[in-house]
Amino acid sequence: MHELPQQLANGLALGALYGLIAIGYTMVYGIVQLINFAHGEIFMIGGFGALSAYAILPTGTSLLIAIPVMIIGGAATSVAVACAAERFAYRPLRSAPRLAPLITAIGLSIALQQLVWQFYPDAKKAVSFPEFKGAAFKLTDSLSIQRADLFVLILAPLCMLALGVFVQKSRSGRAMQATAQDPDTAKLMGINTDRIIVMAFAIGAAFAAVAAVAYGLDKGQINFEMGFILGLKAFTAAVLGGIGNIYGAMVGGVVLGLAEALSIAYIEDIPGMSQLGGGAWSNVWAFVLLIVVLLVRPQGLLGERVADRA
């Protein structure tokens, strides 16, 4: 047996990261019914934007100042790319059959990866990212939390809370809900649906950039391919929690993260399962979980908020 609290902490931190990225999938899907497969690359570009912002700062800047600058720089880059993608790649196809924007999204995802690979200096392999110096916080003998994990564990709930308040209380948030329920009626009520859709893309991109900073601070490196698998996992988290439901994205992320961490640590301890445990099988168990949830509860764990349309 390996220490349970430590594995739970690992899973929670990983899950919070998935959840932050999953918001982008879930909001865009909730409003335009599009699975934006380029979102993983929006996350990746956020990381490179943050790194560029860091590079502009004078050397030796404390991370306390650098992190907010990196988040702003990353978010600005991500949001700009996401809005441009919405405007030029998705909007022209909005009335096309639903498969068309999906294919555009996959194309865009590859294009963004290759653009970074080609033009960002040294991005042909992993680029190092500023890291938290210093030891992990030791809570008990068997439980310590990395500084970067703490960062994402605090920031993810804060971001969620802010988003929840925004969607429930603000005028734009309510317009967003209205658009999600019925875009045509919303338009008749005088809501500028184009603006709302751009807003959904932008919020998702900003969250992805926060996740990218957290990821970089944790791993100490980012690379042009990192959006692919993380994007896929975050998408899984969004479906797991109930795509279209913003709280579901967070719940789905945490469930997925915990499932991965626990499967690595414990499945091989179950008698007869020793061949099916360890890091190599964590993706298998994560996707088995997804399939089971889709079979038993196809609307996802929390269900879709805007279900009255289906």
Add this chain to the structure above:
Amino acid sequence: MRHRSLLVLTTVITTGALTLTACGSRDGGDSKDNGGGKKTTVVIGVDAPLTGSLSALGQGIKNSVDLAAKTANKNNEVPGIEFKVEALDDQAVPASGQANATKLVGNKDVLGVVGPLNSGVAQQMQGVFNSANLAQVSPANTNPALSQGDNWGKGEFKRGFKTYFRTAATDVVQGKFAAQYLFRDAGKKKVFIVDDKQTYGAGLAAIFADEFKKLGGEVVGTDHVTVKETDFSSTADKVKSSGADSVYFGGQYPEGGLLADQIKKTGAVVPLMGGDGIQDPAFISASGEANEGDLATSIGYPVEKLDTAKKFIEDYKTEGYKDPYAAYGGYSYDAGWAVIQAVKAVAAANNGKLPTDARAKVVEALGKVSFEGVTGKVAFDEYGDTTNKQLTVYKVEGGKWVDVKSDTFNQ
């Protein structure tokens, strides 16, 4: 419910589609036609990952072969023959490698191929080249099965493909050398073994484990990681709670660097050792300062320290290639030069002209080449393996790979 089933459907389809996108292929050839007048053109094919996370190594391979071809043309090494390089990108994906092999076979001017980087890719290419009688010289494959057959572990050596050669020493040599160093020189007795399930990584880890146990060491745990994953914190915690005093990793630097870093972050003060797949500067940049003392074996002696490599390094600089020659540059140059020497021998035996069955003749001639290359003496044994069994152990010191022990391996 129509939307729901559409969602499930798109989930499945797009997951599949995204997996496939990793298999695209792109031509990366940038060889120029120098317009050699009446000269016969001989193309040396190159197959390596020119894009993706291993592209730094792949670009080094491509450029080094290009340099060999340019040098041969400049020196008029084979009178009447102009060498050209056609480089294809396999993205480290076996299926792309196979497609590239088919493409190279289709080009009648190709008389030899240098590559690929990955043993797993080579497995898919060998058959294609063998049936077309086209010689292949890999500068980097280290899996023993490629040359000695699947049962090499049981002592049954059988050469499966007469067209396959390599200038890199195999993992048998490398894995055993690593085990001996870790046990004897570094004094580690309890090792935790992690691999990436790939042909290269898993094979290397298995050879290492056997030798380490034979020497009297203990394997206190094993785990596997998935290529392109980045979160290994759960595996790292397993290492810590196993009480291991060292970790052996069979795999490449993108995963190795992160794993080393995440193990250190748990507070476990153990060095990680790996093969030539992690002996790359990117391994160090992946793991910040925390990887001081990590170890890696690599084939040959450090290129920078060899007198024979001075000219290669200088020429490489002069040509002004954008990417460094990286870990396999010297071996790639030698592989390219071996093909050139074979073509030279074939032409010389046929009054300076290429015979109609030039491909088969080149394969024969390759078995007999022998010259002083960048990495030392280049020659192949009866399995197509290099006769050069020199190895070096590197250690991370002050953010750099520093060589700590070079030796010629004896069983």
